[in-house]
Amino acid sequence: MTHSRTLKGAMMIGAYLLATTMLTMPGQALAEDRPEITVAVQQIVNAGALDVLREQSNVGARVFYSIFETLIDYDRQNADLPQKPGLATEWKRIDDKTVELKLRPGVKFHNGDVMTADDVVFTFSKERFGLLDEQDSARKDGKTLFTASASAAVGGKVPPAEVAAVAKRAWPNLDRVEKVDDMTVRFVSTVADPTLEGRISRYGAEILSKRAYEEAESWLAFAQKPVGTGPYKVVEFKPDNILVLEAHDDYWGGTPPVKTLRFAVVPEVASRVNGLLSGEYDFITDLPPDQINTVESNAAFEVVGGPITNHRLMVFDKNNGPMQNAKIRQAMTHAIDRETIVETLWDGRTSVPAGLQWSYYGDMFLSDWTVPEYNVELAKKLVQESGYNGEEITFRVLNNYYTNQVSTAQINAESFRQIGLNVKIEMKENWQQIFDKESGPRMVRDWSNSAPFPDPVSSIVNQHCQNGQQQQVGEWTNEEFNALCIKLETSTDLEERRASFRRMLEIAEREDPAYTVLHQSAIFFGKRKDIEWNWSGLQSMDFRAANFQVVAPGN
Amino acid sequence: MVQYLLMKIFRALVTVTLIVSAAFVVLRLSGDPAIIILGPEAPPEAFEAFRRNWGLDQPIWVQYFKYFAAVFQGDLGNSMRDGRSALVVVGERIPLTLAITLPALFIKLAIGLPAGVMAALYRNTWVDRLIMMLSVAGFTVPSFVLGLVLAMIFAVWLGWLPSGGSDTWAHAVLPTVTMGLVGAAVIARFTRSAMLEVLGQPYIRTASAKGLLWRDVVRNHALPNAAIPTLTIIGFLVGSLVAGAVVVESVFSWPGVGRLLVNAVANRDLAVVQVILLLVGLTMVGANLAVDILYGIVDPRLRIKRLQAGS
DSSP states (O other): OHHHHHHHHHHHHHHHHHHHHHHHOHHHHHHHHOOEEEEEESOSOSSSSOOTTTOOSSSHHHHHHHHOOOSEEEOTTSTTOOEEESSEEEEEEEETTEEEEEEOTTOBOTTSOBOOHHHHHHHTSHHHHTOSHHHHHHHHHTSOTTSBOSOGGGTTBOOOHHHHHHHHHHSTTEEEEEEEETTEEEEEESSOOTTHHHHHHSTTOOOOOHHHHHHSSSHHHHHHSOOOSSSEEEEEEETTTEEEEEEOTTOTTOOOSOSEEEEEEOOOHHHHHHHHHTTSOSEEOOOOGGGHHHHHTSTTEEEEEEEEEEEEEEEEOTTSGGGGSHHHHHHHHHHOOHHHHHHHHSTTOSOOOSSSOOGGGGGGOOTTOOOOOOOHHHHHHHHHHHTOOOOEEEEEEESSSSTTHHHHHHHHHHHHHHTTOEEEEEEESSHHHHHOSTTSOOOEEEEEEEOSSSSGGGTHHHHHSTTSHHHHTTSOOOHHHHHHHHHHHHOOOHHHHHHHHHHHHIIIIIISOSEEEEEEEEEEEEEETTEEEOOOTTOOOOOSGGGEEEOOTTO | OHHHHHHHHHHHHHHHHHHHHHHHHHHHHHOOHHHHHHOTTSOHHHHHHHHHHTTTTSOHHHHHHHHHHHHHTTOOOBOTTTOSBHHHHHHTTHHHHHHHHHHHHHHHHHHHHHHHHHHHHTTTSHHHHHHHHHHHHHHHSOHHHHHHHHHIIIIIISOOSOSSOSSSHHHHHHHHHHHHHHHHHHHHHHHHHHHHHHHTSHHHHHHHHTTOOHHHHIIIIIHHHHHHHHHHHHHHHHHTTTTTTHHHHHHTTOOSHHHHHHHHHHTTOHHHHHHHHHHHHHHHHHHHHHHHHHHHHHOHHHHHHHHHHHO
């Protein structure tokens, strides 16, 4: 009996101490006050896993910035997207091939581990990339897909082959990442690489916890519940349904302002809008321009968003029919009324860019470059000079894979007819049908290009040079252009790089058109008006304290 | 009877095999999962690696025989999107779908059957016209339109119910009611037709002529005879319990089998599509068998005919 009383007393004292401690700790009190926020998205990730090297769509970028971080970050709400320290506090060039970075002290992963150089080295290791011979053999055996490998040498993890392929493409010249000391690392390229800092900052270079990866049962287990350094940690992930994140209170950048962050999949636009207006969701994404007024007609909500680091293109296959003649392709580039498309379909909320480049390229941005001018007379003249005899030009289009895609295609097809071209729109269901050679000659299709880091290598080289999609699927090639690709990628002379880039744009956008830029892509979010929050041109959603605040009524 | 059932099951297996084969060929020929799942901006090497990993680089007939060989060994394959067993992926969605389709079936029957009977009994009166007007409206308005309208009224304007999701029982109300109302309209029309046909039969006149109360005529002679065609449509509704909520699940963001099917078809995630088709096929077959057995219970003439055919 005495023992029981003593225990009870001790428990009461303990409870009292706990209560008083909690009341006197502002951080903890704040934690209790923090809101739960629900973001309705069309899709969380397309590839079904939270791995930046597998998810290559732009939808993943929205959620990953809450979970992971890179060594070099961007001031994401600034339209110019300047680079800023991330998990590295400073960096410097050692030589043409080497960049050294000092790691931020006191950064904790979601599992409580402090980030060190070992985690960084591991993140860029062959093991993480799935490039070890044992991993390759395991994949070839076909027995270890997504599962733990029998080989202890690879820590039991065999990422799917596409992870290895994406890693190779993201880091084509990376020789190694070496640890200088616990808080210093060096990225070393095999050749001179002027884009190394850009690649270190890009989507796909997020730092993972080495221990968490090694302790996970399989690659898939880690990709379902990854461990990063971001302000929110993964609690629950059900692909096609929901991603629940919880505040990582040890976050180095300050206490996260949201207690629970939920990304709920709501495929239908009308349902997302209804959910926002009924208070079910605090944010909705992928809002098409024609729904903006519906949201803004309610005083409690507003729409934010605008141009992103992605351009919509029309792509040409120069091997077939009339498209073999450069003058036809040139005529098409002059027949497109880009400004009207932006004004009518986008309500003027995006812009016509200066070709396939973004101002955040910094020194590599060619400010005097423009897309081909809209000039119907010139376009007609070019068609006449080409000797075009009315052959059918097929234009393959997906059903609004891109926002306003069908309407844009219809406007452009009409513009092409106006200059005398016999254009026929062919609606396709998926990308394979777009690329298919068997169902008829490929001629014109839609596409978009992103720039994952601030250098033309990230877009024009990645997508249109020898290893880019357009040449890989056999749509287009140009000898001079290909030689310039190598120069742009490896030269460290700024003027030489700028000149190479300019000439590449001249070839691909004017002389021997590979593609033509239509407009800058834009994204729009509907949100509660009482939440102060800004969108990013990098498409990430930032729920850190500096970018999220619930405003009290009357403020 | 056993022979009859075996024949039914054999036919069902042939049907399911044909469905799965057709789906295999159509899905394989009409889309490349590599580009769809990895996205058009992924590097070409990633597409090749993906295809190699999943055997998509092999001729379609090789893929087809490998798939069936695995199925006969009990391996229904893995989802290409997240690598998990397709059976597990589908299995975890089934309870969610049944959570709305079963109550919806109850609503369909609870409203549709009495409404159909009433319309038939009060044929050409305002009762009949009102019920039929609502019924026509119910099955001509697409369920996604009805769903959005209900969400607009009860979620946006009145704020009584959530507009989408699956967190609480309240989230199930609107999808259940949407499906229930549409299905009730269909059942009401079928029941009315069946009842009208029966009410015109000579035995109904005979029953009335021999002095039975109209209530007893309806209860003992009309309803049992009208039950047979109605059972057929109810069997179909039961058969579609698993994947019959495709549209409503999309409108209300309900993460059930229907939405999984839409995503799996869009992504050409073949193993998942095939598991759902197998499941739908088996449910349909099960429901049809149950209806066949019920026919015998409801109508002794059918039971005797089958017994005679079996002996």
